[in-house]
Amino acid sequence: MLSAADFKPVTLSDRDLFLHHYQSYPQEHSDNTFTNMVCWNDYAHYRYAYIEGCIILSSTIENRTRYRPPIGPRNPDLLADVLRLAAGSDDEHPFVILDSDTKEWIAGMYPDLEFHEVRKYFDYVYLASDLAELPGKKYLTIRHQLNKFNKTCMPQPESIREDNLGEIKDFLELWCDWKDCDSDPSLASEKEAVIFALSHYKELQISGLVIRANGKIGAMSLFEGLNKDTAVVHFEKGLSDCKGIYRAVNAETAKTLAKDYIYINRESDMGVEGIREAKMRYHPHHMAKVHMLSRDEMEKFL
Numbered sequence: 001m002l003s004a005a006d007f008k009p010v011t012l013s014d015r016d017l018f019l020h021h022y023q024s025y026p027q028e029h030s031d032n033t034f035t036n037m038v039c040w041n042d043y044a045h046y047r048y049a050y051i052e053g054c055i056i057l058s059s060t061i062e063n064r065t066r067y068r069p070p071i072g073p074r075n076p077d078l079l080a081d082v083l084r085l086a087a088g089s090d091d092e093h094p095f096v097i098l099d100s101d102t103k104e105w106i107a108g109m110y111p112d113l114e115f116h117e118v119r120k121y122f123d124y125v126y127l128a129s130d131l132a133e134l135p136g137k138k139y140l141t142i143r144h145q146l147n148k149f150n151k152t153c154m155p156q157p158e159s160i161r162e163d164n165l166g167e168i169k170d171f172l173e174l175w176c177d178w179k180d181c182d183s184d185p186s187l188a189s190e191k192e193a194v195i196f197a198l199s200h201y202k203e204l205q206i207s208g209l210v211i212r213a214n215g216k217i218g219a220m221s222l223f224e225g226l227n228k229d230t231a232v233v234h235f236e237k238g239l240s241d242c243k244g245i246y247r248a249v250n251a252e253t254a255k256t257l258a259k260d261y262i263y264i265n266r267e268s269d270m271g272v273e274g275i276r277e278a279k280m281r282y283h284p285h286h287m288a289k290v291h292m293l294s295r296d297e298m299e300k301f302l
Helices: 012-024 034-039 076-087 100-109 128-133 137-153 162-179 185-199 245-257 273-280 295-301
Strands: 047-051 054-061 064-067 095-097 123-127 156-159 207-213 216-225 230-238 263-265 286-288 291-293
Touching: 012 034, 012 054, 034 185, 034 230, 054 076, 064 076, 064 095, 076 095, 076 100, 076 295, 095 100, 123 128, 128 245, 128 263, 137 245, 162 185, 162 207, 162 216, 162 230, 185 216, 185 230, 207 245, 216 245, 230 245, 245 263, 291 295
Parallel strands: 230 263
Antiparallel strands: 047 054, 054 064, 095 291, 123 263, 123 286, 156 207, 207 216, 216 230
């Protein structure tokens, strides 16, 4: 019987295991990526169990644990074990499903279960060519803002490298001062996640770029492949010194990624209205949906 004791923390040393496993079982949602988990570990305390060829993930935030379905060969008995374990959690919605195929499989196994869509966790997925080229009338305002930025701020894109990591961390400190990260627990956690990514840039084997505006770093992004068709942008930060710099880093990142990927996943809005408006302004192609099961609902069927 599966128990919490079967789980261990996700650490940097587990990268090869996840990379190899996800080659056989590619992911749709950013929250299952190894980079996401290891960077946000101080906040979400990700753990995993590797059982019968499957990876089973959990996260614990404010002492409440949520579990995810087995990633690997379809195993009804193992699924039932995870559901029983999740039903014993203190969280009201302790079971999280991050891809449509798995949702359909579980619905087939338990046809009377009620699944709850959680909009604030949906990932926004765009056509890479749309973000890179900004075509047509629907991007007219964004193109105008970007053109104005290019004329006034003399942008210079460059890749993130070992020799500019220190300067990028200094930029991040300025960004946090501007956002007053220390007064906002969520921003403070995000700062730590970005610092972890930059400090372990080589080990994570992610990619990134910065935009210099008037000679100084004014924006940065960090990204990697999610699956063969989709890249994911994990972090994107910009200062307000030059209006339009977020447009610039978004476009430059898309131009880089459009060479190799059809889609770009720009993660969720976490229910923040301003972020939602900004992400919708770029016209997502589709959403990577998230469904949850309530503890009370699971107890009826287990």
